[in-house]
Amino acid sequence: MRLPLVELHLHIEGTLEPELIFELAERNGVDLPWGSLEELRAQYAFSDLQSFLDLYYANLEVLRTRADFATLTTRYLERAAAAGVRHAEVFVDVQAHTSRGIELGEVLGGVHDALQAGERTVGISSKLLVSFLRDRPPAEALAVLQQVLAGPIPVDGIGLDSAEVGYPPELFAEVYALGTANGLRLVAHAGEEGPPAYVWTALDMLGVERVDHGIRSLEDDALVRRLVDERMPLTVCPLSNVRLRVVDTIADHPLPQMLELGLLVTVNSDDPAYFGGYIDDNLAALQEAFALGAADRAVLARNGVEASFLDEAGKAALYAEIDAWLEAQP
Ligand code: HPA
Ligand SMILES: [Zn+2]
Numbered sequence: 001m002r003l004p005l006v007e008l009h010l011h012i013e014g015t016l017e018p019e020l021i022f023e024l025a026e027r028n029g030v031d032l033p034w035g036s037l038e039e040l041r042a043q044y045a046f047s048d049l050q051s052f053l054d055l056y057y058a059n060l061e062v063l064r065t066r067a068d069f070a071t072l073t074t075r076y077l078e079r080a081a082a083a084g085v086r087h088a089e090v091f092v093d094v095q096a097h098t099s100r101g102i103e104l105g106e107v108l109g110g111v112h113d114a115l116q117a118g119e120r121t122v123g124i125s126s127k128l129l130v131s132f133l134r135d136r137p138p139a140e141a142l143a144v145l146q147q148v149l150a151g152p153i154p155v156d157g158i159g160l161d162s163a164e165v166g167y168p169p170e171l172f173a174e175v176y177a178l179g180t181a182n183g184l185r186l187v188a189h190a191g192e193e194g195p196p197a198y199v200w201t202a203l204d205m206l207g208v209e210r211v212d213h214g215i216r217s218l219e220d221d222a223l224v225r226r227l228v229d230e231r232m233p234l235t236v237c238p239l240s241n242v243r244l245r246v247v248d249t250i251a252d253h254p255l256p257q258m259l260e261l262g263l264l265v266t267v268n269s270d271d272p273a274y275f276g277g278y279i280d281d282n283l284a285a286l287q288e289a290f291a292l293g294a295a296d297r298a299v300l301a302r303n304g305v306e307a308s309f310l311d312e313a314g315k316a317a318l319y320a321e322i323d324a325w326l327e328a329q330p
Helices: 018-028 037-041 049-062 066-083 104-121 138-150 169-181 196-206 215-219 221-229 238-243 255-260 279-290 294-307 312-327
Strands: 005-011 085-092 125-133 157-161 185-190 210-213 233-236 264-267
Touching: 005 066, 005 210, 005 233, 005 264, 005 279, 005 294, 018 037, 018 049, 018 066, 066 085, 066 104, 066 279, 085 104, 085 157, 085 312, 104 125, 104 138, 125 138, 125 185, 138 169, 157 169, 169 185, 169 196, 185 196, 196 210, 196 215, 196 221, 210 215, 215 221, 215 233, 215 255, 233 255, 233 294, 238 279, 255 264, 255 279, 264 279, 264 294, 279 294, 294 312
Parallel strands: 005 085, 085 125, 125 157, 157 185, 185 210, 210 233, 233 264
Antiparallel strands: none
16 A cells, blocks of 8 residues: 655646657747757756746747647646555646737647546546746736636636746735635745745735645744644645755755744655656655655655645545554554
8 A cells, every 4th residue: 555645836847858858849830949958957956946937938848739738737637646656746837838829729739638637547636727827017917817708718726937036926815715705716926036025925915725835934933833724735845945956955955944943845756857856756755864764754644635635525535544544554
């Protein structure tokens, strides 16, 4: 029996592996600036969030059709299933595609088709979250959300990502108000590179139900108290934090301290094709650095279930499986 996992912070575009970049370039007749896989892989040394985003957005050029988005999503689901993922809440950066002329329906349709199929084929239930790019105009995000709401593909929630510093959450208050009015679930990246003030405004001015990353919240004791009191989930991504130089090494990661403080911390992979691994690789790195035992791993798994947008029956079923897994450990 394997520990059932929930993944809550995953950009589907961040699962675009170098091999798939070459495969889709071939499929679509896209000329890549890289002569080989090795040459592409050599670009994956990042100095900060922006240096990663530059490559992440450039690589999207190979994604063109509904079928491409479905292939991308199916490959992720297959890899996630091998890691033990049973439920995934997946971000799609629609503006990164519509801004280069791809139809919204091709993007959302492809991801949606594959997520639906994945429930049957690999047993992963899912939610689809549209994430807005905070370094593009809020008015554009609002227009895209209106288009999503008027369209045929149902989405479960909205998020906020891309370059953080200089783009505080409150710029998107109107977008989130529209999301709330339409029954969408609300999350936002905050406190990855940005200051604790951005976590406060994500909570107070957007009304988020989860904070993505949120790691810089540790710099503000009053904020930590609030997050603990409200059992506000933080979707932490350890390998991402190392690769984007938010922390120096995995051994310096504050995850143990966050758990100790009573924060509702979950472990996630963010952009696994770029940061050195999927959710199981993140957990393995933590386990090695901090000698996590079975009980610790079960706590992290339970936190993922609690922080998810599954209904109560869905949560109860996974809690029962986690309990059974823990019982079976030596
Ligand atoms: O880790 C991230 N942070 C911000 N924006 C992003 N877009 C994809 N991944 C990320
Ligand atoms: Zn992210």
